Amino acid sequence: MVALSRSGTSQAERRPATSARQRIQLGTLNERVGYFVRRLQVWIFQDFIRTLKTAQIRPAQYSVLVLIGANPGLSQAELADALGIERARLVRLLDGLDGRGFTQRLRSTKDRRSHALFLTPAGRKMLDRLEVLVARHEQHVGERLGSARRTALIRLLRDFG
């Protein structure tokens, strides 16, 4: 690090090389919602993954557990549709969660093509534990964005789904 206390130095001189980005112009990117939404999403996911490192659960896995917990017996097609992911992708996600004993696929009695999804007792317990960690993550987001802005943001986006 470079000492900041010296006087009479130009901006360029008193700034370490790694902060040079502050001088870079965003140009028309400044008008692109997608750019800012993407930057925020990447930051949020990185913090989520870091904060839930001990549980070894990623955002997509968490959302699957929450939705099964809140809608026991729903099918894979319904779940994939609700989360906006491909049926094909959900298969692998559930393979992993099943393998760790958190979820269960039971063949539906009404339609023998489909599976009814449930949390196991271990899955429920895991989800309870996750919610504590996720609350901590959500607090990081609040610290980063400012609590008021976080609330404004979630209110703004909730209608979107």
Place this chain on the structure above:
Amino acid sequence: MVALSRSGTSQAERRPATSARQRIQLGTLNERVGYFVRRLQVWIFQDFIRTLKTAQIRPAQYSVLVLIGANPGLSQAELADALGIERARLVRLLDGLDGRGFTQRLRSTKDRRSHALFLTPAGRKMLDRLEVLVARHEQHVGERLGSARRTALIRLLRDFG
């Protein structure tokens, strides 16, 4: 679509099977900023890719072209840092853009390790064309979110970077 004008039908009856997702509970996902930000980001990128299909340019490629255009001569390390992507990833991105004749890597005279990045005339022309398509995309976002909400969102997130 199912006619909505009939009376005396229950909610469940007048809803087609593919909209069953409307009945699914989001549970605690309702309080997670990351969930909504991710859903919006995916939607925005999908529309971006669709709208710029004819130009065969994806969001990351667009952001690279804009930043080089606004900061001619910057280095790969600076660019990667400004966009929050890995140096390693930028190499491949630039390989593609160089190969299509849009960008140029010149060895820096000051520090012979680094490259000074520039748009070629073809790259500048391409970028001008892209901005027209991106403006169209941005309008789609406005239609989807509501124009006022889009403005509020971009203002809210701009400070974040």
Place this chain on the structure above:
DNA sequence: TATTGTTATACTCTATAACTATA
């Protein structure tokens, strides 16, 4: 015929580590 879950493939993106050439 259409849908559900599944398998398979290709590509994008993230995250790391290691190498080379320069500094």
Place this chain on the structure above:
DNA sequence: TATAGTTATAGAGTATAACAATA
């Protein structure tokens, strides 16, 4: 030694297409 660009690899995520079982 440290940094810039590069190569390589592994894993997550997206997008498709095709298949068997069932409707």
